[in-house]
Amino acid sequence: MTTNPLVILAIETSCDETALAVVRKHQNTIEVLASAVASQVDIHALTGGVVPEVAAREHVTVLRPLLQRVIEKSNFQPQDFSGIAVTVGPGLPPALAVGVTAARTLSFAWRKPVIPVHHIEGHIYSALLPVVSNTRNENTAFHIPASKEIFPALALIVSGGHTLLIHIADHLRYTVLGSTRDDAAGEAFDKAARMLGLSYPGGPALSRLAQQGNPAAYDFPRPMTKEDNLDFSFSGLKTALYYTIRNLSEEKLATVKADLAASFEQAIVDTLLRKVSVALSRTPARLLVLAGGVAANHKLRTRVTELASQHALHLRIAPLSLCGDNAIMIGLVGTFAHTVGRLQTWEHVDFHTRMSITALEKR
Ligand code: KG4
Ligand code: ZN
Numbered sequence: 001m002t003t004n005p006l007v008i009l010a011i012e013t014s015c016d017e018t019a020l021a022v023v024r025k026h027q028n029t030i031e032v033l034a035s036a037v038a039s040q041v042d043i044h045a046l047t048g049g050v051v052p053e054v055a056a057r058e059h060v061t062v063l064r065p066l067l068q069r070v071i072e073k074s075n076f077q078p079q080d081f082s083g084i085a086v087t088v089g090p091g092l093p094p095a096l097a098v099g100v101t102a103a104r105t106l107s108f109a110w111r112k113p114v115i116p117v118h119h120i121e122g123h124i125y126s127a128l129l130p131v132v133s134n135t136r137n138e139n140t141a142f143h144i145p146a147s148k149e150i151f152p153a154l155a156l157i158v159s160g161g162h163t164l165l166i167h168i169a170d171h172l173r174y175t176v177l178g179s180t181r182d183d184a185a186g187e188a189f190d191k192a193a194r195m196l197g198l199s200y201p202g203g204p205a206l207s208r209l210a211q212q213g214n215p216a217a218y219d220f221p222r223p224m225t226k227e228d229n230l231d232f233s234f235s236g237l238k239t240a241l242y243y244t245i246r247n248l249s250e251e252k253l254a255t256v257k258a259d260l261a262a263s264f265e266q267a268i269v270d271t272l273l274r275k276v277s278v279a280l281s282r283t284p285a286r287l288l289v290l291a292g293g294v295a296a297n298h299k300l301r302t303r304v305t306e307l308a309s310q311h312a313l314h315l316r317i318a319p320l321s322l323c324g325d326n327a328i329m330i331g332l333v334g335t336f337a338h339t340v341g342r343l344q345t346w347e348h349v350d351f352h353t354r355m356s357i358t359a360l361e362k363r
Contacts, residue, residue, distance in 0.1 A: 006082045006338055007033075007087060009071070009106070010331030013059045013099030014091025014119045015161070016040040016050045017324065022067045022074035023331035029132065030143040030335055034073035035328050036064045045200045056094035063102055078110040083343060085115040085334025087122065088360075089352035090161070096351035113343035115334045118357050119171070120164060122329035123157050127291040127318035128168075142332065147171065150314070154285040156276055156304070157216060160186035160201075160290035163232045163272075165279050166357065168289075171336045174357045177279050177295040178230025185268055186294045188234035192241050192264050196257055206261050207297050213262030218244060220267035225274045230282075237267055244299075269300050273307060280311055291318040293325075337362075 005026040012019040021035040023165045037328050040058050044050045069077075086103035089096060107114045128150065129142035153168040154177075154243020163180040183191065186203055198209065220240050225232045241264055245253060278287070288308045294300065308315035322329060337343075352359070 006087050006114065006335050007080055008083055008174070008331045008334040008338065009075075009081050010085040010117075010327040010334055011063075011099045011103055012119075012122065012325055012330045013063070013095050013326040014087045014089070015095060015325060016044055016055050017067060018059045019327035019330075020063070020070045020326060021327035021331045022070050022076065023328065023335060025144075025335040029141055030088050030129065030144065030332055031132055031141040032328050032331070033076070035326065036066045036070050036297065037324075037326050038066060039324075041201060048194065048200050050092065050111055052092040052094045055092060056098050059095055061096035063098060067102070069273055078106075078112070081110065081112050083113045083115045083334065083338050084110075085117050085337070086349070087119045088116040088349065089118065089355040091119055091351075091353065093351070096353070100349060100351040104349050107346035107349070111173055111333045113338075114346060114349045115337045115342060116344055116349060116360055117231050117330045117337065118355060118360055120157055120162060120166070120357050121174070121333045123159065123291040123318070124155050124289060125293070125332040125336075126167065126322040126326070126329035127155075127289045127316045130154070130316065131319060140328070149286045152283070152285050153287040153289050154276070154283065155289035155291065156272060157292045158185040158272065158290075158294035158300070159248045160184060160190065160203075162292065163234070164357075165230050165275060167279075167283050167285070172333075172340065172342070172361065174361075176357060177283065178232065178275060180232040180234065182233050182235040183238060183359045185232070185234060185272065186292070188238050188268060189265075189294065191238050192261075194252065195241060195245055196261060203294060204296070207299065210262040210265040210299070213258030213260070215262040215266035217256065217259035218263035220263055222267055222274065225271055230275055230279050232271065234268065234271075237264070237271075265294045265297070265299055269303050269332050270298070272300065273303050276304070276307060280313075285313060287314040287316060289316050290301035293323055296320055296323040
């Protein structure tokens with residue numbers, strides 16, 4: 001059976017990246033026709049964190065030129081688009097509002113439906129589908145395997161705002177098995193990095209420093225790993241690092257910074273891995289998925305790869321270019337959501353600061 005190609009414009013503005021993409025699905029391939037990401041990292045480095053109003057103003061400034069660029073690059077006209085996929089939550093309210101307002105406006109002007117997407121579904125799909133052509137980011141294409149080859153899947157999503165274990169029964173069918181009770185893994189990395197005097201954003205800086213340190217030098221806690229649930233908590237670990245640093249003289253601290261970074265990273269990765277192991281022992285999975293900003297962490301990628309091979313599981317880790325926020329992942333979800341009729345008219349689209357990944361599920 002052949003179907004008409006779907007062409008989706010995707011918009012992501014939930015935090016500090018303004019991202020747009022155009023993807024086309026034809027049979028079992030999804031091609032990226034254009035993609036652009038404008039990062040605000042340099043702006044937020046000045047304040048050491050994201051100020052929501054500043055992020056929103058930046059989205060407003062760069063969204064229109066980026067939109068023009070991706071549409072031109074895609075070689076499609078507004079009448080060719082099947083829909084506009086947009087991140088409707090979770091995220092920073094003023095930031096989400098910019099992308100959602102743009103999607104509503106285009107939907108009204110072009111008479112095309114909006115496809116609401118949950119940010120975490122995007123991260124899942126950034127890893128779920130195998131890349132079939134991996135030249136430059138913009139020329140990437142993804143293969144859509146038969147559902148029975150990839151589901152059920154277990155996803156570990158680790159980002160600046162989220163730490164989630166999600167069971168995926170089929171496309172767009174999720175069950176949250178565990179989540180963080182306080183800080184997300186990326187947030188813990190960022191706060192630890194700040195304590196160690198590293199530059200923003202701290203995750204990558206901390207893991208670079210950790211490469212020169214001894215991961216067994218300090219025995220930091222592995223929070224909640226003895227408890228019989230799949231939730232995470234990283235604030236105690238952060239406090240343990242704080243007290244360790246406080247008890248060190250400045251001279252000593254300078255000599256053990258890399259050891260502290262390596263031991264902290266080890267504690268986070270151990271904690272994540274233990275919970276994944278417990279989840280696998282409880283819920284059958286054919287495929288293990290790792291995605292989100294922290295999935296760029298080298299140690300985590302290595303350890304998850306080892307775990308998948310121990311359990312004889314298929315594994316998909318998001319390519320480094322798709323670990324951070326981007327609109328390709330929103331477009332990928334958009335193609336599946338369009339197919340099952342997850343469509344809204346412009347008057348009905350709204351954004352949600354907090355929302356469950358199951359909120360958009362179409363029964
Ligand atoms: O997914 P993402 O780009 O934004 C959110 O949706 O939150 O994730 C950003 C997070 C930041 O906390 C950043 O420090 C962390 O991912 N991160 C890393 C690494 N690269 C990015 N954490 C640890 N190691 C890394 N290599
Ligand atoms: Zn994200």
